[in-house]
Amino acid sequence: MKYDVPERYTLAFRLYPYAKSPDQDAATPARHKAIVVGGGPVGLAIALDLGKRGVPVVLLDDHEGAGLGSRALCFAKRTLEICDRLGAAAPMLAKGVQWNLGKVFHDDRLLYEFNLLPEGGHAFPAFINLQQPWFEKFLHDAIVAAQAQGAPIELRGKNRVDAVIPAEDHVTVEVMTPDGPYRLEADWLIACDGARSPLRTMMGLGFDGRVFEDNFLIADVKMKADFPTERWFWFEPHFKSGDSALLHKQPDDIWRIDFQLGWNIDRAKEMEPARIRARVDAMLGPDVEYELDWSSIYTFQCRRMEKFRHGRVLFAGDAAHQVSPFGARGANSGIQDVDNLAWKLALVLDGTAPESLLDSYDAERVYGADENILNSTRATDFITPKTGVSKMFRNAVLQLAETVPFARTVVNSGRLSMPCTYDGSALNGPDHPDMPARTRPGSPCPDAPLGDGWLLARLGRGFTLLAIGAEVPDRLIAHGLAVPRLLLEPTPEITSRYLGGAKGAVYLIRPDQHVAARWDRFDDTEVAAAMTRAIGKG
Amino acid sequence: MLITTPNLTKPDESYARLIATHDGLDEAESHALNARLILILMNHIGNDAVLAEAMDLARNPKKGAA
Ligand SMILES: Cc1cc2nc3c(=O)[nH]c(=O)nc-3n(C[C@H](O)[C@H](O)[C@H](O)COP(=O)(O)OP(=O)(O)OC[C@H]3O[C@@H](n4cnc5c(N)ncnc54)[C@H](O)[C@@H]3O)c2cc1C
Numbered sequence: 394m395k396y397d398v399p400e401r402y403t404l405a406f407r408l409y410p411y412a413k414s415p416d417q418d419a420a421t422p423a424r425h426k427a428i429v430v431g432g433g434p435v436g437l438a439i440a441l442d443l444g445k446r447g448v449p450v451v452l453l454d455d456h457e458g459a460g461l462g463s464r465a466l467c468f469a470k471r472t473l474e475i476c477d478r479l480g481a482a483a484p485m486l487a488k489g490v491q492w493n494l495g496k497v498f499h500d501d502r503l504l505y506e507f508n509l510l511p512e513g514g515h516a517f518p519a520f521i522n523l524q525q526p527w528f529e530k531f532l533h534d535a536i537v538a539a540q541a542q543g544a545p546i547e548l549r550g551k552n553r554v555d556a557v558i559p560a561e562d563h564v565t566v567e568v569m570t571p572d573g574p575y576r577l578e579a580d581w582l583i584a585c586d587g588a589r590s591p592l593r594t595m596m597g598l599g600f601d602g603r604v605f606e607d608n609f610l611i612a613d614v615k616m617k618a619d620f621p622t623e624r625w626f627w628f629e630p631h632f633k634s635g636d637s638a639l640l641h642k643q644p645d646d647i648w649r650i651d652f653q654l655g656w657n658i659d660r661a662k663e664m665e666p667a668r669i670r671a672r673v674d675a676m677l678g679p680d681v682e683y684e685l686d687w688s689s690i691y692t693f694q695c696r697r698m699e700k701f702r703h704g705r706v707l708f709a710g711d712a713a714h715q716v717s718p719f720g721a722r723g724a725n726s727g728i729q730d731v732d733n734l735a736w737k738l739a740l741v742l743d744g745t746a747p748e749s750l751l752d753s754y755d756a757e758r759v760y761g762a763d764e765n766i767l768n769s770t771r772a773t774d775f776i777t778p779k780t781g782v783s784k785m786f787r788n789a790v791l792q793l794a795e796t797v798p799f800a801r802t803v804v805n806s807g808r809l810s811m812p813c814t815y816d817g818s819a820l821n822g823p824d825h826p827d828m829p830a831r832t833r834p835g836s837p838c839p840d841a842p843l844g845d846g847w848l849l850a851r852l853g854r855g856f857t858l859l860a861i862g863a864e865v866p867d868r869l870i871a872h873g874l875a876v877p878r879l880l881l882e883p884t885p886e887i888t889s890r891y892l893g894g895a896k897g898a899v900y901l902i903r904p905d906q907h908v909a910a911r912w913d914r915f916d917d918t919e920v921a922a923a924m925t926r927a928i929g930k931g
Numbered sequence: 932m933l934i935t936t937p938n939l940t941k942p943d944e945s946y947a948r949l950i951a952t953h954d955g956l957d958e959a960e961s962h963a964l965n966a967r968l969i970l971i972l973m974n975h976i977g978n979d980a981v982l983a984e985a986m987d988l989a990r991n992p993k994k995g996a997a
Contacts, residue, residue: 785962785963786966786969786970789966789967789970792963792967793967793970793971797971
């Protein structure tokens, strides 16, 4: 009997070809500690993070690699920092197009320019542009490198999950392969199966939010053009190719062009190459030579699951939350889910932390998703005004923005992805009033130069104690975890980012490089109590 | 806190100026001018809580000041 796991999309890179696993012939379902469903950016990253922490992990995807096509393009600084921790950032940075500058136009007038990283002293740029298949390929390369170092990661291509049976202390999945179906059990299942998440549907869970009544045409064109490496966004462009337009550079002489087409369109007609070329010609001018590399039409929604943890099934990435692309918050927020989840799951699996630590994944990342949904909804409402009045105010803002500085702060062509600060998280410990707000408990640590390297690169895989002008013991053990110390000199960056007006500072940093707590001096019991809280035992 | 007690230094002049600012504009142009004016005044006020009170009062004039 022949089975089929058909491809739903074409591959850009075939990364993990199907190979039969002994599990498929097992008499009883093999039990794994962690199973990841979905090998998009989020699934690959969580498998890599867990594997590097020594957690045996099996990833199942119904394809054998990264899909072709225009999806994520802009990867944010925080994503690069996380990928650096995972050993994947260097090739991303080398291939990606770095940019910090954006320009916003209305009709044929430049309204203003913005710089996303006005501050120096960071290892990574505000953004790189890199096609999503390459991002996934580099994560996969890092997985292969980690496997060679002994990380217990297994990727299974053409393994489609068709059913999920949650139980009290494990989850069973039914998997279809070219050799037929088999079953697996997992202590924990991580669902990273994308916005249409079959697992979410199988479990009967909702995914509510808003659909935006607009269509966007994405045209990736290959050309040798000397436009600068900046993000150019037009409201009501003079070349009339759409209600708004976006031009952005990608690697390999490819440019991403986005046109806003409106709601009532004939999709098939708009996808005709001649029609797409007419829009692109109007934008670039008659003498620019280019090839159409890829095009597609998208509609956008903003929605999320009510909860990301359902017993032993944890949802992450687009499966858990979906945003419109204005602000590049999709994959970027999914990578932050990974950053938040991997260390917690590793501590639960080795018995250091209670299962309830995973509820903080739900709380913190739901908070993050709401922030992303709010930002991307507002941007979409500005770009696609829903009523006559809202369009009138939008255009009034644009008109003022050319001459009056305040109006530029209201113009919204996408508030680009920033990492979330987990204000109010149950894991947060004490704060200190004299230190900078940007490093309050819950914040991701801002990078800073350190010797001839960078601060974030010096933070370990576990908890770290940072000390600036304060005495801390060189070896601290809490809950069986070693907490190494890192002593910092009060350089200008360290002072403005960490010390503020305090005389000294001691920071407890979580494994995901977020601040757990901070004090102006070391106190054994205080630090121990903050550790207890930060691993969900408080 | 939104000021709802008299605060205009020259109420009649300011009101006349508001009307005169619209002289010669058609309806659409007047609406656009109002939109610009609201944005400019919003920025001048700045404080989000005060703006929220003002918007609420404009939407529900019967309520009077909160
Ligand atoms: C036009 C556009 C532009 C975008 N631009 C950006 C951007 O600039 N920056 C940004 O950060 N984000 C952007 N995004 C969003 C980004 O593409 C997504 O957020 C990202 O792909 C989500 O990753 P994921 O791993 O959660 O899901 P996906 O990438 O969707 O991966 C899901 C995986 O699960 C697999 N799968 C599904 N069902 C099963 C099953 N039953 N069994 C096994 N495997 C299964 C799929 O084959 C797939 O490999 C953009 C999206 C679009 C559409």
